[in-house]
Amino acid sequence: MATIGQGADWEELRELVRGGIPVMYRNKIWQEASGAYDMRQPGYYRELLSRQPPEECQCWGDIELDLHRTFPTNVLFSPGGQGIEKLKNILLAYSIHNPLVGYCQGMNLLAGTLLLTNNTEEESFWILVSMLGRRMPEDYFTQQLLSPQADQRVLKELVQEIMPRLSLHFQEMHVDLTAVTFSWFLTLFTDCLPVETLLRVWDVFFVEGMMVVFKIAVAILWMNEKEILKCRNGAAVYCYMKQMTLVMHQADKLMKVSKENTKQALPKQMLHFFHTNLTSLTPLPHCF
Amino acid sequence: MAHTYDFLLKFLITGDSGTGKSCLLHQFVENKFKEGATHTIGVEFGSRIVTIGKNQVKLQIVSCDSAGQERFRSVTRSYYRGAAGALLVYDISNRNSFTSIAKWIADARKLAGADIALMLVGNKLDLEDREVSYLEASRFAQENEMTFLETSALTGEGVEETFLKCGRAILTKIETGQVDPERPGSGIQYGDSSLRRISQKSRPARQKSLCC
Numbered sequence A: 001m002a003t004i005g006q007g008a009d010w011e012e013l014r015e016l017v018r019g020g021i022p023v024m025y026r027n028k029i030w031q032e033a034s035g036a037y038d039m040r041q042p043g044y045y046r047e048l049l050s051r052q053p054p055e056e057c058q059c060w061g062d063i064e065l066d067l068h069r070t071f072p073t074n075v076l077f078s079p080g081g082q083g084i085e086k087l088k089n090i091l092l093a094y095s096i097h098n099p100l101v102g103y104c105q106g107m108n109l110l111a112g113t114l115l116l117t118n119n120t121e122e123e124s125f126w127i128l129v130s131m132l133g134r135r136m137p138e139d140y141f142t143q144q145l146l147s148p149q150a151d152q153r154v155l156k157e158l159v160q161e162i163m164p165r166l167s168l169h170f171q172e173m174h175v176d177l178t179a180v181t182f183s184w185f186l187t188l189f190t191d192c193l194p195v196e197t198l199l200r201v202w203d204v205f206f207v208e209g210m211m212v213v214f215k216i217a218v219a220i221l222w223m224n225e226k227e228i229l230k231c232r233n234g235a236a237v238y239c240y241m242k243q244m245t246l247v248m249h250q251a252d253k254l255m256k257v258s259k260e261n262t263k264q265a266l267p268k269q270m271l272h273f274f275h276t277n278l279t280s281l282t283p284l285p286h287c288f
Numbered sequence B: 001m002a003h004t005y006d007f008l009l010k011f012l013i014t015g016d017s018g019t020g021k022s023c024l025l026h027q028f029v030e031n032k033f034k035e036g037a038t039h040t041i042g043v044e045f046g047s048r049i050v051t052i053g054k055n056q057v058k059l060q061i062v063s064c065d066s067a068g069q070e071r072f073r074s075v076t077r078s079y080y081r082g083a084a085g086a087l088l089v090y091d092i093s094n095r096n097s098f099t100s101i102a103k104w105i106a107d108a109r110k111l112a113g114a115d116i117a118l119m120l121v122g123n124k125l126d127l128e129d130r131e132v133s134y135l136e137a138s139r140f141a142q143e144n145e146m147t148f149l150e151t152s153a154l155t156g157e158g159v160e161e162t163f164l165k166c167g168r169a170i171l172t173k174i175e176t177g178q179v180d181p182e183r184p185g186s187g188i189q190y191g192d193s194s195l196r197r198i199s200q201k202s203r204p205a206r207q208k209s210l211c212c
Helices: A007-018 A023-034 A044-050 A060-067 A083-097 A107-116 A121-135 A146-162 A164-172 A177-186 A195-208 A211-230 A234-247 A251-260 A266-280 B021-030 B070-079 B095-099 B101-112 B134-143 B159-175 B192-211
Strands: B007-015 B043-052 B055-064 B085-091 B117-123 B147-150 B188-190
Touching: A007 A195, A023 A121, A023 A195, A044 A083, A044 A121, A060 A083, A060 A107, A083 A107, A083 A121, A107 A121, A107 A195, A146 A164, A146 A177, A146 A211, A146 B070, A164 A211, A177 A211, A177 A234, A177 B043, A177 B070, A195 A211, A195 A251, A211 A234, A211 A251, A234 B043, A234 B055, B007 B021, B007 B101, B007 B159, B021 B043, B021 B055, B021 B085, B021 B117, B021 B159, B043 B159, B055 B070, B055 B159, B070 B101, B085 B095, B085 B101, B085 B159, B095 B101, B101 B117, B117 B134, B117 B159, B134 B147, B147 B159
Parallel strands: B007 B055, B007 B085, B085 B117, B117 B147
Antiparallel strands: B007 B188, B043 B055
């Protein structure tokens, strides 16, 4: 399946996935579509973990801090839950596997979501590796987070193109869209969408890649445009936008809107925007 | 009307990871401890209208939750621009978080301007294993021209007072002319009621000029 990239079969698969992957097939299809099956090397995961004790790991402090604040109300991750140890192992293993990236906040939510969808510890690790290396640009979580920042500029341009009134409203209310949407990109909506909608978004993400994140982001804003326009000050806009995603239970509608309203506007413009924006973002001097 | 206010002041909460920034925000806005919530990436928002002196003041607060991790600094630095005040938070049971405060002061003054009202906040007052004494922190605050308070986002102790003090410090800066609310990026806006007062004042003047 991972080798199929076009043609009628591919279109059919995309259509099916947009309708939602049945729970019993979900983790298998995620592993296949993300490329995790291909990347998997037997024994490698355990070997990574046996290299050094956690405390000697460079990222240990940051990881430890986030272990107890990742889905703490879920029984798997509440104090004493079995998920915490697994989460710790996955994040440590990843930071050793890719020392250039190490650990970045947000990965805990990605790994946690993988564990919550019935993947074993090792399966979750490989999906995470393929997500961060193949489905998302390789430099997504690197030191200064330039790539996700460039994506924010692209998103703003898209909003201006597709929803000019909303874009103007943000300007007038002194609202910085990035303040709300940055985490959508970095955590793939993990910390904002209800879980049933989130999994539907991830289904499509594993098959179609990063483009889906833009499509969903635009669709969320599109579906809430009227209400956002009613907010008469910046604080009200921020508050509305923070809670609007928490109640997006209409996954089918979100999928439909994301497919339709971006059909024309998205691919061609995005590539153009992305390239101009990434080159204009230069790494910051060391002090910042 | 309940929603009118004289000023809108923009605040920022920053500090190391795990110092309780979003819990402080939650305690102030919702009046309760934020329990069992997943920490968010990026920023959190909250706002509340309070009475300071004779003014109704709306505090619009941004908590930079990921600010603690170095790689997020380039992302969160944009929120300093347009902030009238900042709470720099450390954990009284974690010396490293206190040591980092010098870095947060430098960031705030450099990015928001020298006039930003800074508050040093020692959080987690409810914990017993204190690593930073009240005396040491208050001296440090004095040397760096900041107001200092200790709080517990868990019990709510000192939280209200912290935000009110920061608001009051900004209003004083406005009264003494140290900051100009009209300057773009000052982090201060006139609210509906003060706008109304201004337009009422200006109306007779305009009529007069029309007559002439």
